[in-house]
Amino acid sequence: MLELDDIQHFLMARPHAMVARYEFLSFKDPAAGRAWLSGIIEKVGVAGAVRAASETESRWVTVAFTFNGLRALGLDEASLATFPDEFRQGMVARAEVLGDTGANHPGNWIDQTASPQLHAIVILFARDIAERERCKQEHKQFVMQCGGVEVLSSLDLAATPPLDYAHDHFGYRDRLSLPAIEGLAGDEPTPGSGHALKPGEFFLGYPDENGPPNELPKPEILSRNGSFVAYRRLEEHVGAFRDFLRQHGETPEEQELIAAKLMGRWRSGAPLVLAPEKDDPALGADRQRNNNFDYGKMDPHGYAAPLGSHIRRMNPRDTAANMNRRRMIRRGGTYGPALPEGAPDDGVERGIASFVGCASLIRQFEFAQNVWINDKNFHELGNERDPIIGNQDGTLEFKIPKRPIRKKITGLPSFTTVRGGAYFFLPSLKALRWLAALGKSN
Amino acid sequence: MPDKSTQDDWTKPAAVAIPKGGFFPDKVEQGRYGPIFPKTPACYGFSIIAKIIPGREENFYEYGRNLAEGVTGTPDLLASLKLHYLRWNLFEIKGDTYFQYMGIFDTDFDKYTEDAVAIFAATGRTTVFENLEGFPKDWKTNAGAFIKFMRDHQCPSFMEYGEYPYVSADEIKKALKLKAAFSNMLDQMQ
Numbered sequence: 286m287l288e289l290d291d292i293q294h295f296l297m298a299r300p301h302a303m304v305a306r307y308e309f310l311s312f313k314d315p316a317a318g319r320a321w322l323s324g325i326i327e328k329v330g331v332a333g334a335v336r337a338a339s340e341t342e343s344r345w346v347t348v349a350f351t352f353n354g355l356r357a358l359g360l361d362e363a364s365l366a367t368f369p370d371e372f373r374q375g376m377v378a379r380a381e382v383l384g385d386t387g388a389n390h391p392g393n394w395i396d397q398t399a400s401p402q403l404h405a406i407v408i409l410f411a412r413d414i415a416e417r418e419r420c421k422q423e424h425k426q427f428v429m430q431c432g433g434v435e436v437l438s439s440l441d442l443a444a445t446p447p448l449d450y451a452h453d454h455f456g457y458r459d460r461l462s463l464p465a466i467e468g469l470a471g472d473e474p475t476p477g478s479g480h481a482l483k484p485g486e487f488f489l490g491y492p493d494e495n496g497p498p499n500e501l502p503k504p505e506i507l508s509r510n511g512s513f514v515a516y517r518r519l520e521e522h523v524g525a526f527r528d529f530l531r532q533h534g535e536t537p538e539e540q541e542l543i544a545a546k547l548m549g550r551w552r553s554g555a556p557l558v559l560a561p562e563k564d565d566p567a568l569g570a571d572r573q574r575n576n577n578f579d580y581g582k583m584d585p586h587g588y589a590a591p592l593g594s595h596i597r598r599m600n601p602r603d604t605a606a607n608m609n610r611r612r613m614i615r616r617g618g619t620y621g622p623a624l625p626e627g628a629p630d631d632g633v634e635r636g637i638a639s640f641v642g643c644a645s646l647i648r649q650f651e652f653a654q655n656v657w658i659n660d661k662n663f664h665e666l667g668n669e670r671d672p673i674i675g676n677q678d679g680t681l682e683f684k685i686p687k688r689p690i691r692k693k694i695t696g697l698p699s700f701t702t703v704r705g706g707a708y709f710f711l712p713s714l715k716a717l718r719w720l721a722a723l724g725k726s727n
Numbered sequence: 728m729p730d731k732s733t734q735d736d737w738t739k740p741a742a743v744a745i746p747k748g749g750f751f752p753d754k755v756e757q758g759r760y761g762p763i764f765p766k767t768p769a770c771y772g773f774s775i776i777a778k779i780i781p782g783r784e785e786n787f788y789e790y791g792r793n794l795a796e797g798v799t800g801t802p803d804l805l806a807s808l809k810l811h812y813l814r815w816n817l818f819e820i821k822g823d824t825y826f827q828y829m830g831i832f833d834t835d836f837d838k839y840t841e842d843a844v845a846i847f848a849a850t851g852r853t854t855v856f857e858n859l860e861g862f863p864k865d866w867k868t869n870a871g872a873f874i875k876f877m878r879d880h881q882c883p884s885f886m887e888y889g890e891y892p893y894v895s896a897d898e899i900k901k902a903l904k905l906k907a908a909f910s911n912m913l914d915q916m917q
Contacts, residue, residue: 370871371759381757495845499868606807606842648841648870651759656838665897 287468287484287491289333291510291713295347295408296487296614296642297332297469302345302410304417305442305618307638308424309707310434311402315359315724317433318404322348322358323721324427325407331714336471345410348717349514349709351375354404359723360507367503368710371647372513375401376706382651384659384676389703396438396518396705403437403707406516414443438705440518440638442618450554450570453619454521454635455544455673455700458554458569462576462600464612477577479609486644487614488512493644494609502710507720510713515641515650518620518705519674524630526700533694546685547672549594556596561589579603587686592664595673598657604664613649614642636701646708674701741768741892749883758837760874764881768889770811771835775828777880779817783858784824787817790855807842809833811896826859833895836877841870 294300312318328346335345350358352373356365371379377391377399385391391399409424411417428434444451451459465474465481474481485493489501490509502508534540541564545551551560554569558578568574581603584590590597602608621635643649657663658671661681670676672683677699685692712720746752749764756763764771779787798804811831818825836843847854848867856862856876863872891899 382759495868499865606839607845610841610845647759652838652841655759660834660838662833662895665895 287332287466287488288510288713289336290331291715292332292488293347293711293713294330294332294335294345295349295616295640295711296512296514297466298335299616300330300335300345300410302412303444303448304411304414306409306411306417306421306439307442308407308409308439309396309398309403309437310405310407310428311400311437312354312357312404313433313435315357317431318354318358319721319723321428321431321434322717324431326714326717326721329714329717347408347410347711348405349711350405350720351403351707351709353401355710355720357404358720360720364503364507367501369500369502369513369645369647371651372708372710376515376708379651379708383654384670385703385706386676387678388699389676391706394518394703394705396440398438398516398518398705398707400437402435406707406709417441440620442620442638445619445623451618452552453637454523454621454623455526456552457544457548457550458552460615461550461554462596464614475572475576476574477579482609482612486609486612486649487642489644507712507716509716511716512642512644512711513646513650514709514711515643515646516638516705516707516709517641517703518636518638519701520634520636520704522630522698522700522702523624523635525698529698529700546591547594547683549590549596557590557594558584588688591683591685593666593669593672593683595671598663598671598675599653601657611649611652612643613653616640616642634704636704638705642711669697672697672700737891737894739892740888740890742886742888743767745883745885745887747885749881756835758835760837760840760871761878763835763837764883766835766893767884767887768892769887770831770833770889770893770895772829772831772884772887773836773877774882774884775826775877775880776882777826777859777861777876779824779826780858780860781824784817786858787815787826787855791815805846807839807846809839809896826855833897837874840874844870844873 289297310321312321325346325348329348330345352365352368352375355368365373376383380386380391397403407424409417409420411420428436445454453459462478464486465472465478466484466487467481468484469481472481483491483493485491485498489511490498490505492498530540530543533543541551545557545564550556551564551569553564553566554575555565556575556578558580559565559574560568579602580590580597587594587597597604600608605611617637617639619636620638621633624630624635641650658675661668661670663669666684668682669684670681677697679696679698681697683694683697685694745765745767750762751765754765756765764773809832811833814829816827818827844866847856854866856866862876863869866873866876
């Protein structure tokens with residue numbers, strides 16, 4: 286069964302953290318990288334312990350490596366060659382496939398994640414800002430001790446107010462549609478979410494929806510209980526988003542409806558398929574109800590949730606084939622200060638910095654980017670991309686089906702811009718120890 | 728390649744000559760599994776030509792019957808491939824038998840390649856490709872190897888023509904539904 290004492294907690298259990306810090310690291314030489322790793326392993330949280338949610342548990346650190354990072358630790362070429370092509374190439378080389386062109390091009394990224402020198406990410410979760418500052422200082426000291434480890438960039442994350450539920454800077458409720466994992470106690474799928482998925486869809490070494498595991502990186506100790514993770518730093522243009530709502534809605538109610546049409550849910554989380562006319566915040570917050578719908582039978586023409594709306598693209602439910610081979614686990618949070626309602630855009634960068642966890646980047650993450658988010662002809666729409674996270678250059682449109690005649694918004698602005706990104710491998714605890722010991726016995 | 732404005736005009740038949748190799752060098756779009764063959768007035772498509780393992784002809788006829796039965800029983804069996812037409816042939820060159828598989832569809836094959844593999848796995852009590860020389864034995868679990876075989880055996884067009892260029896199968900079905908609805912409306916008005 287699932288080896289919860291070996292799998293890093295990151296994709297499986299959320300610690301009770303309100304803040305986090307990401308640090309992007311480069312190793313000057315293999316020994317420095319391994320020294321850093323050896324020292325930090327004891328802080329890395331495993332799924333079992335974090336799920337147990339003990340009040341004193343604070344081993345919440347997450348560690349993952351790029352392909353260049355595995356090489357920088359001293360992993361041999363024969364083993365490196367067993368990793369999948371897309372991971373070996375890295376997110377920068379896959380830019381065109383992912384739609385990272387124009388303003389989203391890696392050449393414009395600001396956090397050095399596009400650099401071939403990026404080797405690792407360490408994520409420090411903390412209960413509050415004071416605790417994060419303490420962890421930050423401790424890690425800074427530790428990095429200095431290691432010598433030969435450089436912090437390329439870092440990012441502080443904190444939940445945006447109001448803090449009673451998770452949402453992004455645009456105000457959309459987040460964490461609504463997450464896949465359940467078979468065999469993970471307490472992880473029951475919510476009504477309408479389909480069955481719990483085989484763990485091999487997310488964790489290497491387990492059966493997936495297609496059968497037994499195959500084609501895993503070698504050696505087994507390195508790949509087993511690991512996952513691939515795609516990092517995306519997305520700036521949210523809150524001022525432009527609010528201007529757009531005002532431009533297309535005369536009253537606050539009309540503006541809320543436009544926001545809902547772009548997403549396919551009201552900002553409260555209530556799905557348009559179940560609440561087409563009016564927001565229903567109680568429905569939005571109710572996990573037993575807020576995913577209990579389909580599209581094929583309940584909204585085939587998109588009169589409630591437009592065919593090109595964000596949630597119809599990211600999870601087409603019954604309107605796509607092989608859905609269970611395309612699911613992903615999303616993690617991450619918001620960064621930058623909240624922009625108060627009514628305030629003009631202050632030009633400060635704010636957004637979401639998120640991770641997509643899966644067993645196959647090409648089959649899961651890249652498929653979603655390439656086919657669901659950025660295919661202009663998704664659902665025969667002709668000239669649209671995802672209105673929230675698609676590559677928008679001002680030439681595309683967004684169609685809102687409506688009787689008798691649809692509403693067509695032309696020249697959709699871009700509400701988000703990719704500011705950084707990378708592919709990481711998230712090893713198990715055993716694999717971390719094995720990597721730290723490279724050059725010694727093996 | 729025609730620009731977007733001419734692509735929207737289905738009333739004007741269009742033809743496009745394609746350079747040797749199948750790509751327009753200045754407009755090669757990258758797909759997840761490599762460069763994507765361009766969309767033409769005849770939509771997307773492929774022409775796979777491969778030598779069959781000697782003595783296996785009957786398997787192809789049997790598979791044809793199987794697939795036909797499958798589609799009859801489950802008409803939306805191949806829906807996710809966004810097809811217009813498929814044509815399968817067997818022919819001989821110098822005593823060797825070759826299989827030709829031509830498809831016209833509305834999405835580049837790379838987009839749905841894993842779905843295609845899944846469909847072949849689901850419909851193929853056996854798959855006909857297993858009777859081709861060099862077809863990867865682990866195709867069911869190795870989408871990458873499957874698509875590499877398809878790419879290696881793709882014979883790109885040097886010219887494609889569309890009488891109603893770029894129109895998708897869904898658009899055609901919508902137009903026919905609209906026609907049927909109007910006929911019905913006119914009947915009701917009598």
